[in-house]
Amino acid sequence: MSTSHETPPVKLDARVTLPRSGFVAAILTVLIASAAVFAAQQGLSSYVVTLLALLFINAALAVSLTLTNGLTGLFSLGHPAFMTVGAYVAAILTFPVTRKGTMLPGLPEWLAATQLSILPALLIAGAAGGLLALFVGWAVLRLKGHYLAVATLGLIIVVQGLANNWDGITRGGAGLSGLPRLVDVWWAFGFLVLVVAFTWRLKFSSLGRSMMAVRENELAAQCSGINPARLKILAFVIGAVLAAVGGALLAHLVSVITPKTYSVLLAFNLVVMVVIGGSGSIFGALLAAAAITILSEALRPVEESVGLYGLSQVIVAVCLIIVLRLRPSGLFGSGEPGLVRRLYSGRRDA
Template identity: 55%
Template sequence: MERRSPLLAYFAAALVGAVLVYIASAGLDPYILSIIAFIGINVILAVSLNITNGFTGLFSLGHPAFMTVGGYVTAILTLPAARKPHLLPDLPAWLAQMNWPFLPALVAGGLCAALVAAVVGFPVLRLRGHYLAVATLGLIFIIQGLATNLDGYTRGALGLNGLPELTNLWWVYGWMLLTLYVCWKLKHSSLGRTMLAIRENELAAACLGVKITRTRILSFALGAFFAGVAGGLWAHLVTLVTPTSFTFLFAFQLVVMVVLGGTGSITGAALIAAILTVATELLHPVEEAVGLYGSSQLLLAVAVLLVLIYRPKGLFGTAEPDLFAWIGKWQGRQQTHSGSKRQREV
């Protein structure tokens, strides 16, 4: 059978998704739309974390820190110039007079997050395993502390509220598509194979001439860019960003999405991110009715334990499912079933 182009399949899926987004935007109530938007944002976060944790084999918990940087930068750039002198009196005059459109502000937020990741990455990424996890977890508290104490720039613990509600399904869907495409192309490129080689055997990769530190920092910064963009989308969806909007608990939830989906699997990370977001939302009324608050986190922990015991590589491992192969197998089974049925009738 002729090999179909992955790019063609991607554009076909993107077109179908655009139609579904149009239908949802026209016919669903704001609460359901917000849940769908959170699904898209979590997909962006899980897939981008997969670049660092899945492709390169780093154990980073720093995504909430990069979301905080991206959220604040985007919020400051999109705030109306008339409100900035009152809310943020220490802002430079040139920045206080700016009122950027949403897209450049999101890109700026992502670039600032990537810059922080690159600067922090030089000392931090020399660590390994749980030492790296603790260091990136500490980055969350450092960024939260800066956001709390620089109240002339960030409004301190009060945060920035009343942000313009700029995020909608189209913005989330567009950035989700871009994240999936970039990660897919990266995984199947020479750079992606270099990252996978570092994850599998760092010493062997170094002996073959792979620049270990440079590749690690690049993966760390690229994941941080999309995390910063997701932070900006989140802030302008809920119209609020505070120093504690993105906590270390959220960092563990993102890691769980990557582990359950399969470390290195883009499809698995995206699918599990969507499932866990919906499941968490559906369990909230159950928690309130029963009075067992936090039971959703308990169920999540049990699910992780079961996956680690019975399927340690996650849902898909490092592989990506071939949709066309699945369709071909399903059609083959249907044809076989129809042929057997006709033979019995004869």
């Protein structure tokens, strides 16, 4: 490129050192948060610690949905389907061999004789979710907007039906209970850190920018050499892999998985988190996920004493309406709040 104008040379506003400062800030944040988790684990009741783990996993799921729906502009409701697949795959893999024979007679012999620890089970669960998304996405991602939402909603029903009826392998409607409780708050925390770091780095890379370009204007993106079909599949599959791992973690946290555990209601809740936080805003999704998880847990005693079950859902829905009235693009729009962005990417225009 020849620069012939009388323009000054490119200003290199300390671009080499600044990303490093973002990296340092990220490490420090993780360390401080770890200390807080450790303190909580020592000082608080196991109920609160489990709640904290639940919050972490929910937040990670919301962020992973931000990647699919927020960055790329798809409107997928399919997260619970991938979570269910991930949870069942992992549960079958970690279930004690001694109980598999009686509870799951339909398993092939090699599977009945296998018992994995949690990490390989999670990886295989993620791979299973990703494969399903690849297969489904190839067919479904030609649909746009509401059609995609309906199709992915259908996927939840299909997966639930499968889990309900494939007795020999899933134990039908009763689900798999008494799973080994292999996941504690640290697994949940680690997963959250991983998902946030991954999504953040993706968002501020050329790949993530191209995904946002597809969201903003698909035709213009395509005429700029970007292949929208490929990026959509990629975002859908990555979201599904993370959802499947999250589902598997959740199942091993509460030690049970049934076909109904991850329902359409969860899809709604996750979408609400993304929408309230701002489509594409990682920080917004984190904040909204934390707020909604805490809110619905805090309202549980109220619901029980007054007999108003579903009160938290009502409040979440009202919050959604208020946010959409006052800030139609969510709390933070598609960006990150300035302070957070400067702190972690160390670049003003990033």
